[in-house]
Amino acid sequence: MKALTSIGPANRVTRSEETHPLTWRLRDDAQPVWLAEYQAKNGYAAARKALTEMAQADIVQTVKESGLKGRGGAGFPTGVKWGLMPADESMNIRYLLCNADEMEPNTWKDRMLMEQLPHLLVEGMLISARALKAYRGYIFLRGEYVDAAANLNRAIDEAKSAGLLGKNIFGSGFDFELFVHTGAGRYICGEETALINSLEGRRANPRAKPPFPAAVGVWGKPTCVNNVETLCNVPAIVGQGVDWYKGLARPGSEDHGTKLMGFSGKVKKPGLWELPFGVTARELFEEHAGGMRDGYRLKCWQPGGAGTGFLLPEHLDAQMYAGGIAKVGTRMGTGLALAVDDSINMVSLLRNMEEFFARESCGWCTPCRDGLPWSVKILRALERGQGTAEDIRTLLGLVNFLGPGKTFCAHAPGAVEPLGSAIKYFREEFEAGVAKVANTPRMPASTS
Amino acid sequence: MIQTTNSSTLIQTDRFTLSETERSAIEHEMHHYEDPRAASIEALKIVQKARGWVPDGAADAIGEILGIPASDVEGVATFYSQIFRQPVGRHIIRVCDSMTCYIGGHESVVAEMHKQLGIGLGQTSADERFTLLPVCCLGNCDKAPAVMIDDDTFGDIQPADVATLLEAYK
Numbered sequence: 001m002k003a004l005t006s007i008g009p010a011n012r013v014t015r016s017e018e019t020h021p022l023t024w025r026l027r028d029d030a031q032p033v034w035l036a037e038y039q040a041k042n043g044y045a046a047a048r049k050a051l052t053e054m055a056q057a058d059i060v061q062t063v064k065e066s067g068l069k070g071r072g073g074a075g076f077p078t079g080v081k082w083g084l085m086p087a088d089e090s091m092n093i094r095y096l097l098c099n100a101d102e103m104e105p106n107t108w109k110d111r112m113l114m115e116q117l118p119h120l121l122v123e124g125m126l127i128s129a130r131a132l133k134a135y136r137g138y139i140f141l142r143g144e145y146v147d148a149a150a151n152l153n154r155a156i157d158e159a160k161s162a163g164l165l166g167k168n169i170f171g172s173g174f175d176f177e178l179f180v181h182t183g184a185g186r187y188i189c190g191e192e193t194a195l196i197n198s199l200e201g202r203r204a205n206p207r208a209k210p211p212f213p214a215a216v217g218v219w220g221k222p223t224c225v226n227n228v229e230t231l232c233n234v235p236a237i238v239g240q241g242v243d244w245y246k247g248l249a250r251p252g253s254e255d256h257g258t259k260l261m262g263f264s265g266k267v268k269k270p271g272l273w274e275l276p277f278g279v280t281a282r283e284l285f286e287e288h289a290g291g292m293r294d295g296y297r298l299k300c301w302q303p304g305g306a307g308t309g310f311l312l313p314e315h316l317d318a319q320m321y322a323g324g325i326a327k328v329g330t331r332m333g334t335g336l337a338l339a340v341d342d343s344i345n346m347v348s349l350l351r352n353m354e355e356f357f358a359r360e361s362c363g364w365c366t367p368c369r370d371g372l373p374w375s376v377k378i379l380r381a382l383e384r385g386q387g388t389a390e391d392i393r394t395l396l397g398l399v400n401f402l403g404p405g406k407t408f409c410a411h412a413p414g415a416v417e418p419l420g421s422a423i424k425y426f427r428e429e430f431e432a433g434v435a436k437v438a439n440t441p442r443m444p445a446s447t448s
Numbered sequence: 449m450i451q452t453t454n455s456s457t458l459i460q461t462d463r464f465t466l467s468e469t470e471r472s473a474i475e476h477e478m479h480h481y482e483d484p485r486a487a488s489i490e491a492l493k494i495v496q497k498a499r500g501w502v503p504d505g506a507a508d509a510i511g512e513i514l515g516i517p518a519s520d521v522e523g524v525a526t527f528y529s530q531i532f533r534q535p536v537g538r539h540i541i542r543v544c545d546s547m548t549c550y551i552g553g554h555e556s557v558v559a560e561m562h563k564q565l566g567i568g569l570g571q572t573s574a575d576e577r578f579t580l581l582p583v584c585c586l587g588n589c590d591k592a593p594a595v596m597i598d599d600d601t602f603g604d605i606q607p608a609d610v611a612t613l614l615e616a617y618k
Binding site: 093102103104105106107108110111143144145146179181182183184185186187198199200201202203204218219221262264265266270271272306336338340341344348349352353355356359360362 | 516
């Protein structure tokens with residue numbers, strides 16, 4: 001009954017350094033790869049190259065040319081983000097933060113990397129810190145990931161003892177120290193400016209942008225925040241080069257490299273795999289996840305986390321990369337897909353999801369703080385068959401009022417994306433929740 | 449003195465004092481950051497680890513060490529869901545309520561826990577053995593539904609497993 005620590009199909013597929021830059025070092029027994037084994041598997045060779053053979057600007061340029069994009073869900077080009085750090089050399093206190101606050105429902109990729117390959121993240125941060133001229137890094141890790149915390153701390157200790165962290169690393173004159181900072185709950189900490197507030201010991205409310213963290217970040221200093229998987233891509237890009245990296249994705253994909261992708265729900269073989277960008281969702285669903293379990297039919301699916309929209313079975317031919325999923329109307333998000341089977345009622349599923357988003361709203365801006373509980377109230381009524389004729393229109397109004405550009409951060413837009421798509425494709429299930437006898441209209445909780 | 453975790457002591461009359469261990473752990477954490485305030489969450493976790501929860505006077509004591517107002521510490525303590533500002537049970541059950549675990553049937557697991565312990569989400573059992581809480585996705589989506597008890601995570605939990613699962617935590 002006890003879960004095996006993040007062991008999964010990613011450990012069992014045939015892997016090679018050439019094709020699986022993130023996972024080729026994984027052990028078949030899913031035990032952590034510690035320093036000696038990591039170094040025997042070519043570990044820290046890329047860091048040595050970056051620190052002793054490359055100029056700082058060349059590392060940034062290499063990452064820019066590789067086309068690496070953020071793997072936390074938003075997909076912002078990493079090299080561009082790095083390029084936003086100030087050129088002014090007098091601003092010499094700079095920070096690199098690793099966003100390891102993995103809480104997006106249906107996302108379990110960073111946990112696997114941190115538990116089994118902690119040194120890959122340390123090496124990725126070391127190279128990135130050199131590129132960004134950061135003297136110190138923090139890994140902002142959610143508190144519930146206790147195994148990841150233990151493994152990262154041990155890896156950092158090993159690296160320190162081996163001179164891979166600390167002063168004058170590889171005799172390059174570059175100093176870098178790294179800390180693990182564990183959180184105390186709240187999904188919103190994954191929003192990068194909320195993460196900075198949380199690291200500073202404040203409530204995790206997002207900050208207004210601009211100024212962007214690159215200009216004014218943690219403690220007012222230039223700061224770069226990157227996701228775990230993003231940073232884990234850096235060693236291979238630096239070590240094996242841009243041309244190799246750009247050859248990894250399938251034809252048709254505009255994104256480069258590989259991605260940890262998954263499929264869960266009532267599929268035969270739920271799991272996580274490192275796959276090239278551009279594989280079709282159908283390949284992920286049928287070949288890797290084995291299709292639906294006997295007795296279940298695929299009703300719809302979500303490509304990458306709670307904040308992405310629902311898609312129909314006919315959309316499975318979409319290619320898994322940002323533009324490929326955008327073509328069918330939503331975002332790729334984290335790339336870990338969820339199958340919704342025909343035993344699930346969409347109103348109940350959305351009630352569960354909006355309860356989560358409402359609970360996790362930080363309460364800073366009104367549309368999110370008041371709109372999300374309102375949607376929960378309506379969905380609960382529809383679930384009980386006590387909805388009103390107005391309710392679906394009100395929900396669609398909320399989808400609009402909480403959408404992109406109308407709230408302080410991306411929390412509410414992420415919350416309404418699945419709601420809007422669920423109503424679009426399964427409106428009859430929402431209509432079925434309208435009471436046969438007229439009810440009084442439901443007003444928001446804050447309205448008297 | 450160390451506060452008890454007795455739920456009848458919600459009104460605390462005894463003066464709160466940090467233990468030497470707590471104080472030195474907090475002072476050690478402060479040096480990892482440019483500004484001592486950054487250690488406020490960790491300080492609350494240190495107190496909670498020693499006492500099970502964070503009693504009223506802790507905000508003043510922590511604020512004094514970090515050089516920030518007690519109201520700021522309290523603001524942080526009440527914001528984060530894993531800081532407990534009221535007594536909790538000896539063991540914390542965290543049930544993942546992601547949509548993946550919903551599809552896996554987590555609501556029937558919660559219902560079974562309610563049946564066996566007489567508590568719903570957010571409540572502590574009468575014998576102060578368990579507190580039951582919802583938690584954001586635990587990252588075990590291939591083994592949904594997932595449940596975490598204290599520092600142990602379990603996957604593929606069905607209602608029939610609940611009795612055995614709870615038995616291990618006295």
